[in-house]
Amino acid sequence: MRKLFFIVFALCVVNAEVWGQEYSWEAVEMQGNMTGCISPSKDNVPQAIGTFKGSKYIAPNGKVYKKNSIVAKTARAVLDAQPAMARVKDVIGHSTKAMTTEYPESALSNWFIDLLMKKTEQLAGKKVHIGISNFGGIRVDMPEGEIILDDMLSMFPFKNQLAYVEHTGKQIRTILEEMAATRFQVLGGVRVVAEDGKLVSVEIDGEPLDDEKIYGMATISFLLEGGDGLTLSKNATSLTVYKDVQIIDAVLEHLREETSAGRPVDYSTDGRVVIRK
Numbered sequence: 001m002r003k004l005f006f007i008v009f010a011l012c013v014v015n016a017e018v019w020g021q022e023y024s025w026e027a028v029e030m031q032g033n034m035t036g037c038i039s040p041s042k043d044n045v046p047q048a049i050g051t052f053k054g055s056k057y058i059a060p061n062g063k064v065y066k067k068n069s070i071v072a073k074t075a076r077a078v079l080d081a082q083p084a085m086a087r088v089k090d091v092i093g094h095s096t097k098a099m100t101t102e103y104p105e106s107a108l109s110n111w112f113i114d115l116l117m118k119k120t121e122q123l124a125g126k127k128v129h130i131g132i133s134n135f136g137g138i139r140v141d142m143p144e145g146e147i148i149l150d151d152m153l154s155m156f157p158f159k160n161q162l163a164y165v166e167h168t169g170k171q172i173r174t175i176l177e178e179m180a181a182t183r184f185q186v187l188g189g190v191r192v193v194a195e196d197g198k199l200v201s202v203e204i205d206g207e208p209l210d211d212e213k214i215y216g217m218a219t220i221s222f223l224l225e226g227g228d229g230l231t232l233s234k235n236a237t238s239l240t241v242y243k244d245v246q247i248i249d250a251v252l253e254h255l256r257e258e259t260s261a262g263r264p265v266d267y268s269t270d271g272r273v274v275i276r277k
Contacts, residue, residue: 057072117218132232137220
């Protein structure tokens with residue numbers, strides 16, 4: 001069952017505490033057995049949430065509630081919100097399978113960073129060799145089947161911009177060594193092997209990392225100055241932040257292009273991050 005994260009009355013709620021860039025985010029499934037309510041699509045609002053007849057609220061399962069009851073008041077608030085929410089229920093794509101984020105790599109995180117690299121390369125007009133983002137920036141799972149706009153807005157809710165950074169291979173090695181000692185984030189364009197908190201090997205474009213070479217990196221503004229413990233602007237040879245292009249912009253553009261071409265979301269892991277025990 002799809003979860004719409006702004007419909008408290010239906011299936012789920014989100015509790016978010018915001019302080020700067022510090023967030024907690026939890027989706028909690030709600031039970032609709034009392035009313036028979038389900039998460040509505042764009043075209044089944046009365047069937048999913050119920051209707052009002054005179055002063056009474058009639059739930060989907062046929063139960064009737066007085067207008068001053070808490071159930072009826074909640075239903076009224078949700079029903080009144082539906083016209084404004086219709087846009088985010090538009091179907092914008094299709095996924096062949098459900099995808100979740102898993103450490104140290106997953107189909108969903110790989111899909112995300114690879115499209116981010118592609119868009120950043122277009123913006124920079126330069127080769128992007130490596131991509132780094134954070135697992136914490138992917139807030140919900142990819143559903144199987146229809147993808148609606150709300151899925152993407154809920155998946156990538158933070159207003160971080162795309163950034164292009166150039167680093168020496170030596171600096172990239174330092175970044176990856178720090179990850180190996182702590183925790184890897186979402187990686188693209190590389191194949192890394194770590195063991196016992198140490199970086200064993202790094203390959204970019206099928207070749208061992210060259211400490212003297214300059215590499216192009218795609219990332220997000222949040223990770224440039226300390227987000228999730230990363231300072232990807234440190235020792236950069238060049239840095240460009242695309243202030244008019246947020247993560248969600250790149251994701252929606254990519255998804256719509258793929259949908260227009262008749263291609264569904266279908267991704268997998270590929271062994272880009274290996275942690276030996």
